[in-house]
Amino acid sequence: MNIIDELAWRDAINQQTDEEGLRKLTDGKAVSLYCGVDPTGDSMHIGHLIPFMVLKRFQLAGHRPVILIGGATGTIGDPSGRSSERTLQTLEEIQANVDALTSQLRKLFVTEGDNEIRMVNNYDWTHKINIIEFLRDYGKNFNLNTMLAKDVVASRLEDGISFTEFSYQILQSLDFLHLYQHEDVQLQIGGSDQWGNITSGLDLIRKKEGSEAVAFGLTIPLMLKADGTKFGKSAGGAIWLDGNKTTPYEFYQFWANTDDRDVVKYLKYFTFLSKEQIEALAEKVETEPHKREAQITLAEEMTRFVHGEDLLQQAKRITAALFSGDIRSLSAEEIEQGFKEMPTFTSSKEPKNIVDWLVELGIEPSKRQAREDINNGAISMNGEKVGSLELVIDASHAIGERFIIIRKGKKKYSLVKMA
Incomplete structure (x- = not known):
């Protein structure tokens, strides 16, 4: 199955600049393509994964993917999907994020072999360009009216957009051109909000390399859950x-x-x-x-x-x-994971009667209620029912000397950390 046919079956295509041309390009020939991510944080979330899973499918189909980390574009911020200006990060913060994302992406996607996914950082070629070169060699190729008409910019005009974020599509276009010239990249993929940036890159390639230059763009649909809320x-x-x-x-x-x-x-x-x-x-x-x-x-x-x-x-x-309910089978680390979002209390390691202990922590509202729940078998500790009002709680009851899990009724869990 051609990779484009597979993506279509998976409902993973939103727009293509030339469907027939891309299908012919990828049929029987290994193609270089790229997808990028800006280092706005020190980790990706699952929403970021969507285009990279498509990139991985191209790799499995025998193509040659490139992952771009936006060490340069991350310094100014993509205006896509935003209603206001970003707060700029320091260069040191951005570099720390670059290092973290590079490690994360390498672990997930880079494998040994002829068509392994290559990783590049656009800071490596962008920081060498001075302002005069930027304006003469690249800015001259962008029509202001065309840039203003792009959805990513047009949606921001009412509230305003800085020249910094306005220039983002020029830098991303420059990336596509650089990878076309130096990495033989002929296809850029991205989320649906990247359509304007991708087509700007194609325009720049054809202005610089000639109208016969062969390059394509493909975007992935915006993913919403069945209830209409944002995925991820x-x-x-x-x-x-x-x-x-x-x-x-x-x-x-x-x-x-x-x-x-x-x-x-x-x-x-x-x-x-x-x-x-x-x-x-x-x-x-x-x-x-x-x-x-x-x-x-x-x-x-x-x-x-x-x-x-x-x-x-x-x-x-x-x-x-x-x-x-087999809580004792878990290690302290596993309990910390499983009960991370549950009500948490802190207890001293001093011995305490179970009734007094439950009330002092706030798990039970009163001693009368605590005694009633224990007598009715409604209180479990570390997966075992508490059967005595005389039980004395101390550090020996804690799993890994750190945690005690109290269950009240069938579903109400509390995590008690031993101080």
Whole structure:
């Protein structure tokens, strides 16, 4: 299957500058292409993954992808999708982000082989251009009326846009030209909001290299959830690829909790499962939705891809323990992940009667209620029911000498940290 046909089946194409020409270019010939990301933070989130998963598909189809880290463009900020000016970061902050993203992307996408994904930083060629060269050699090729008509700029005109952000499309166009000239790149891919920047790059290539220059652009659709909200967000905020920002367990749970209406779409976008495998899972969604096989497969595939097999198994252990109540099977680190968003209390290590301890922490509103809940078997500690009003709590009850998990009723968990 031609890579363009595969992307079409996966609903991963929004716009193409020349569908027929790109199909011919990629049919039987290895093509160099690129996708970029600006270092606005020290980690990507899952929304950033969308175009890079397409880039990976090109690699698997035998093409030669390039990942561009925007060490230069990141200093001024892409106005796409924004209603106001960015707060500029220091060069030191940007370089730290460049280093972090380079490491993250290299871990996920760079493999050894003839068509391994190459990584470049646009600061390497942009910082050598002085202001006179920029204006004469590049700025002269951009018509102001055309730039103003681009959606990314037009949407900002009412509230205002600085010359700095206005010039972003020139710098991104310069990237496409540089990669065309020095890396034989003939295709740029990006999100739907990058269409204007991509077409500006194509215009610059043809003005500099001649109207017969062969280059293309392709954008990926904006992804929305079935309820109309933006993909990639949870109640706690963005779902990060950095395990210190979003733990592997939280990452796994995000995918495992995907709506039935979205799961097949995500399987197409984010996994490398075959058409036959995805269609079989789609059928399970229709016939046996309660088993959530598609969601579990999606969660496993994505957690394995981003965090590796060991952390996938850890996420599954936490999930199983929370479902069964077998809390003691978890390590202190796994408890910290699994109970990160649950009510948290801090206790001293001094011995305390269970009733007094629950009330002093605020888990129970009164001693009377605490005694009643214990007598009714409604209080569990580390997965075991508390059976005595005389129980004395001390550090020996803490898992890993750090945590005690209290469950009140069937679902109300509390995490107690031992000071």
